Amino acid sequence: MTALRKLIVVLAVLAGTTIGAPPAFAAGTPGYCPDDTGVTVIIDFQQLGGSTIIRCAPGKQATGHAALRAAGINITGTNRWGEAFICRIEGKPGKDTEPCMDTPPASAYWSYWHAPNGGGWTYSQLGVMNRTPPPGSFEGWSFSKDRSAESNPAPRIAPRRPNPQQPPRTNQPPPGNPPPGNPPPGGNPPPGGQPPPGGNPPPSSDTPPPSGEPTSATTPPSTSDTPTSSSTPPSTSEGLAWTGGVEAEKPKAEQGFPLSTALGIGAVAVLMTGAGLLAWRRRRNADNPS
Structure with a gap:
């Protein structure tokens, strides 16, 4: 096998490997990231429609672009600048409105926005390839349509990690002490207007109640410490309703044909054409010796 044919075989193998390997997507x-070891990424589609996405890029992220990829967000760059x-x-806006x-x-x-945990959103003055998000911070992307530089909308989700889940509170009184406002042990009181079985009728309305027993009109309110719904602390499940899918997005057709694949196929085609031309000339020279 000549050196030219060997080169053709090697290039063909490389081209086939490139074609069969789809782009890698992180999961x-x-x-939200549970702590300050990752970067939380928030995608607000605004007028484009769709649920806001909240995902975590675990670990340290070198750039905003790396955080998007590590969070499992599907992104598309421009033909001129790439993903810079x-x-x-996530496929928005569509090809019909933005080529x-x-x-x-x-x-x-x-x-493009960023924020510390518990802080406020700040419009990024650096590009996605030039900014390094600190661990524990937030990266935000919000679609801006028909807005000026002063009125670009920040993501509508606050950059704040939810508090960890608190243990439930118990409302049971200490042993041996009945809760205030409840009748003492020994049975439930009889229905109103009826005397207890086998007992004496209740005193008339003009008979003062026994000392130390309040009337129904002066019964003190219950001192139960049951928390109201507004005092319930937030849990780490906050935001999951706005979360993207658990599985990473699969490569889409709109990603286009990889440039490396096209170059490999082109190189193979050129070399094969050259090899065919060389073989044809050799046969012609053999058939027509000078």
Whole structure:
């Protein structure tokens, strides 16, 4: 086998390997990051419609782009700038309104935000490839449509991790002490207006009650310490209703044909054409010796 044929075989194998390997997508985890060792990513589609996504990129993230990928968010860049300029997130906006050939217009694009835990959203002055999100912080993406630079909408989800789940409170009184407002042991009181069985009728209305027993009008309110719904602490399940799917997004057709695959196929085609031309010339020279 000549050196040229060996080179053709190697390039064909490499091209086949490139074609068969789809882009890798990180899984991330649904919901907020539980602590300050990861970066929480929030996607607010605004006028595009759809539920807001909250996902966690575990561990340290080198760039905002890395945080998007590690959280399992499906992103599309532009043909001119690649993923250095995020044009589409989870397929929105669609190809019918944004072809992603060049930088999207200022009237309809994904605005990039960041915030510390418990702080406020700040519009990023750096690109997604140039900013390093601190561990425990929040990265936000909010679609801005027909807004000015001063009125770009921040994500509508506060950058705040929920408090950890608190143990439930018990309302049982100490042993041996009946709870206030309840009758003493020995049975339930008879229905109103009826004397107890075998006993004497109750005193008339003009008979004062025995000393130390309050009337129904002056019965003190119950001192039960049952918490109200407004005092229930938030749990770590907050935000899961706005969470993206647990599984990572699968590669979509809109990702396009990989450039490396196209180059590999082109190189193989050129070499095969050259090899065929060389073989044809050799046969012609053999058939027509000078």
